[in-house]
Amino acid sequence: MTDCLFCKIVAREIEAEIVLETERALAFRDINPQAPTHVLVVPKAHHADAAALAEADDGLADDVLKAAHAVAVQEGVAPGGYRIVFNTGAGAGQTVFHVHAHVLGGRDLTWPPG
Numbered sequence: 740m741t742d743c744l745f746c747k748i749v750a751r752e753i754e755a756e757i758v759l760e761t762e763r764a765l766a767f768r769d770i771n772p773q774a775p776t777h778v779l780v781v782p783k784a785h786h787a788d789a790a791a792l793a794e795a796d797d798g799l800a801d802d803v804l805k806a807a808h809a810v811a812v813q814e815g816v817a818p819g820g821y822r823i824v825f826n827t828g829a830g831a832g833q834t835v836f837h838v839h840a841h842v843l844g845g846r847d848l849t850w851p852p853g
């Protein structure tokens with residue numbers, strides 16, 4: 740997608756602090772972190788949201804989830820607990836329509852989220 744912010748980060752046309760790259764996923768720090776660790780994990784291929792990712796074939800959603808967990812381990816938040824969030828649709832607060840998992844950790848996280 741030519742006019743997609745996260746496609747541009749994947750293409751290295753816009754800078755981001757990349758923390759992990761796999762064959763089909765990329766993880767980079769959120770520009771407006773909501774926790775000490777706040778990393779976004781995206782598939783390199785453009786899918787608008789988690790619903791579209793769930794319908795993608797050949798295990799892409801699996802790759803994104805595995806990359807999200809690898810980020811949590813790498814960031815040192817896995818032992819203390821972390822959260823993976825896919826805001827899906829504008830009503831759930833999604834603002835960038837290239838699916839991304841938020842990986843949040845490093846502080847106590849309350850439930851339910853707002």
Ligand code: AMP
Nearest residue numbers: 755768769770771826832833834835836
């Ligand atoms: P969402 O509201 O779930 O769509 O999340 C979009 C996230 O992208 C927000 O947490 C933003 O802070 C983050 N964001 C927006 N622009 C950038 C950027 N250029 N680099 C990194 N994160 C970004």
Ligand code: ZN
Nearest residue numbers: 743746785837
């Ligand atoms: Zn995109």
